[in-house]
Amino acid sequence: MSEPVVEAKGLTKRYGAAIAVNGVTFSVGEGEIFGLLGPNGAGKTTTILMLLGLSDISGGQARVFGHDPARNPLAVKRRVGYMPDTVGFYDNLTAADNLHYTARLMGLSAAERGKKIRAALARVGLLESADKRVGAFSRGMRQRLGLAEIVMKDARIAILDEPTNGLDPQASLELLDLIRDLKASGVSILLSSHLLDRVQSVCDRVALFNAGKIVLMGTVAELGRQVLGGGYAVEIEADGGNDLGKRLAALSGVRNVSEPEPGRWRLLCERDMRADAAAEVVSAGGRLKQLSLDHPSLENIYTRYFQNAQEVAHAA
Amino acid sequence: MQRKARREGSPWQGLGVVTLKELSDHLTSARMRVLEWLVVLVAVAAVYAAIQQIRDVTAQDPFLFLRLFTTAREPLPSFVSFLGFLVPLMAIGLGFDAVNGEHNRRTLSRILSQPIYRDALLFGKFIAGLLTMTVSLVVLWLLLIGLGLIMLGVPPGGEEMARAFIFLLVTIAYAGVWLALAMLFSVIFRSAATAALVTLGLWLFLTVIWPSLAPAVALALAPAGDQATQVIAAQMLARLSPSTLFAEIVLAILHPATRTLGPVYLSQLQGAVMGAPLPLSQSVLVAWPQIVGLIAATILLFVGSYIVFQRQEVRA
Numbered sequence: 331m332s333e334p335v336v337e338a339k340g341l342t343k344r345y346g347a348a349i350a351v352n353g354v355t356f357s358v359g360e361g362e363i364f365g366l367l368g369p370n371g372a373g374k375t376t377t378i379l380m381l382l383g384l385s386d387i388s389g390g391q392a393r394v395f396g397h398d399p400a401r402n403p404l405a406v407k408r409r410v411g412y413m414p415d416t417v418g419f420y421d422n423l424t425a426a427d428n429l430h431y432t433a434r435l436m437g438l439s440a441a442e443r444g445k446k447i448r449a450a451l452a453r454v455g456l457l458e459s460a461d462k463r464v465g466a467f468s469r470g471m472r473q474r475l476g477l478a479e480i481v482m483k484d485a486r487i488a489i490l491d492e493p494t495n496g497l498d499p500q501a502s503l504e505l506l507d508l509i510r511d512l513k514a515s516g517v518s519i520l521l522s523s524h525l526l527d528r529v530q531s532v533c534d535r536v537a538l539f540n541a542g543k544i545v546l547m548g549t550v551a552e553l554g555r556q557v558l559g560g561g562y563a564v565e566i567e568a569d570g571g572n573d574l575g576k577r578l579a580a581l582s583g584v585r586n587v588s589e590p591e592p593g594r595w596r597l598l599c600e601r602d603m604r605a606d607a608a609a610e611v612v613s614a615g616g617r618l619k620q621l622s623l624d625h626p627s628l629e630n631i632y633t634r635y636f637q638n639a640q641e642v643a644h645a646a
Numbered sequence: 647m648q649r650k651a652r653r654e655g656s657p658w659q660g661l662g663v664v665t666l667k668e669l670s671d672h673l674t675s676a677r678m679r680v681l682e683w684l685v686v687l688v689a690v691a692a693v694y695a696a697i698q699q700i701r702d703v704t705a706q707d708p709f710l711f712l713r714l715f716t717t718a719r720e721p722l723p724s725f726v727s728f729l730g731f732l733v734p735l736m737a738i739g740l741g742f743d744a745v746n747g748e749h750n751r752r753t754l755s756r757i758l759s760q761p762i763y764r765d766a767l768l769f770g771k772f773i774a775g776l777l778t779m780t781v782s783l784v785v786l787w788l789l790l791i792g793l794g795l796i797m798l799g800v801p802p803g804g805e806e807m808a809r810a811f812i813f814l815l816v817t818i819a820y821a822g823v824w825l826a827l828a829m830l831f832s833v834i835f836r837s838a839a840t841a842a843l844v845t846l847g848l849w850l851f852l853t854v855i856w857p858s859l860a861p862a863v864a865l866a867l868a869p870a871g872d873q874a875t876q877v878i879a880a881q882m883l884a885r886l887s888p889s890t891l892f893a894e895i896v897l898a899i900l901h902p903a904t905r906t907l908g909p910v911y912l913s914q915l916q917g918a919v920m921g922a923p924l925p926l927s928q929s930v931l932v933a934w935p936q937i938v939g940l941i942a943a944t945i946l947l948f949v950g951s952y953i954v955f956q957r958q959e960v961r962a
Binding site for chain 2: 375376379382384385401402403404405407408410411412413414416417418419420421422431432434435436437476479
């Protein structure tokens with residue numbers, strides 16, 4: 331992989347005695363979508379602000395395109411597009427005028443501005459609302475306008491803080507599509523969210539935050555193996571059959587069988603054993619109603635991780 | 647690692663953009679329109695009253711035109727007293743939500759993630775506010791002189807115009823103090839309403855209460871001193887208020903016969919021709935410390951808000 335776009339080494343932020351971000355280390359590669367996930371107040375936004383040079387760094391190192399945001403904030407801010415949590419615009423100005431203002435701050439020439447603004451608005455589907463005041467915009471439109479600003483900036487990396495926060499499911503799906511679209515055009519993306527499942531689908535790699543630290547990092551599949559103990563979870567729903575539970579447990583490759591409710595079994599296996607399980611149910615005279623393989627979800631990984639951590643803490 | 651002591655790039659990058667944007671916001675805001683109408687109506691009323699009064703007592707005054715500024719007719723105060731009252735109100739009206747407004751609209755972090763320093767934002771807002779005040783005051787000043795020409799029918803002399811012009815500059819500096827004060831509170835307080843109330847409260851205190859409180863404070867500080875010391879101490883304390891400084895400058899500039907702004911001993915008056923006007927340069931010299939005081943107060947207050955703003959967290 332080429333040179334990382336964003337790199338944090340032992341990044342730390344202290345407010346007096348309180349530590350908001352505690353020795354966070356991660357890197358975002360080129361063209362990758364990296365998710366900072368975790369509950370509110372875990373230090374995600376603070377980490378982002380330090381990367382942008384908008385908040386002082388108490389310890390550790392940050393590099394964005396090789397620049398230190400604390401020392402060369404302008405060099406960093408020229409290349410990075412940032413969309414803050416619940417992004418705000420000037421309500422009395424139109425969408426296009428809002429972008430004109432930031433375009434001038436970026437130092438774009440007058441000729442470039444008009445063209446880029448139209449192109450950016452078209453890309454996020456706001457072209458017909460270009461001359462409407464932002465005051466009349468819905469939450470989803472504002473978020474899209476925030477993305478338009480990043481598109482207009484030709485940023486090489488987009489940092490999105492809680493992009494889907496407060497959006498209805500339809501709007502947040504649209505926004506995630508736009509984020510994928512942005513990635514497809516070669517932009518690296520660092521996004522933060524507390525909605526684990528919603529962003530799981532777009533992230534190449536994630537870092538799970540808790541209390542200022544990264545507790546888990548990797549692709550969702552890696553984390554699943556790491557935390558959920560690897561293996562495959564197969565769920566079966568079936569009617570009838572004799573001693574189905576015992577027969578399923580006897581299959582080679584099945585480690586464990588549980589019966590969460592009558593007629594439903596959960597198998598932990600070493601490989602994908604859907605076919606074997608189905609054959610077994612049928613041969614036992616049962617009628618198979620449903621068969622599924624669990625994909626590891628971040629939500630599961632996250633809750634399981636903390637259950638484990640608590641068990642370890644109790645045991646100690 | 648190589649550490650640079652100086653930050654890269656110009657702190658003024660984006661200054662012009664911010665200034666123009668804020669200026670257009672000010673000039674189109676309903677708030678500004680209300681204030682302008684208030685000022686114009688009040689000024690016209692004051693001038694009309696002054697002209698009536700001047701016509702009644704047509705003395706052989708060599709500075710007849712300056713009387714336009716300072717003559718009062720019951721129950722209306724003079725034009726100068728009106729300005730002393732309204733200029734702070736306008737300046738506070740323009741500045742009280744300068745920075746916290748950006749916070750509350752959630753635009754601050756988005757704007758600061760553009761390649762500019764915070765300096766540009768704060769300074770641009772201050773310049774825009776001061777320019778707005780300057781435009782209104784120049785209009786007002788021309789209006790007054792025009793009305794004076796029409797209604798008095800006496801053209802002003804060169805020195806009168808020079809004095810009137812210096813008065814205009816001083817009024818702009820006076821506006822700068824209150825604008826800087828309002829902006830300081832807009833940085834300190836997150837709520838615009840709190841900032842407005844605190845600034846207005848401080849303005850009332852400095853303008854109305856402090857001048858009458860100063861002698862009492864002087865007495866408490868130096869109970870054993872002789873009378874002259876106490877009078878001087880009380881005056882020094884009263885000069886902590888920009889309103890006192892403004893009133894003193896107006897006295898020296900618009901009343902050419904003013905020889906001193908402090909108490910004098912009888913012995914110092916030996917040989918003085920009472921009531922004879924001072925030349926312009928001497929009048930300016932009399933008021934010079936006060937003029938410098940006003941400008942210094944503006945700079946100090948601005949630096950104060952600058953320091954607080956630089957250290958402030960941008961997250962909402």
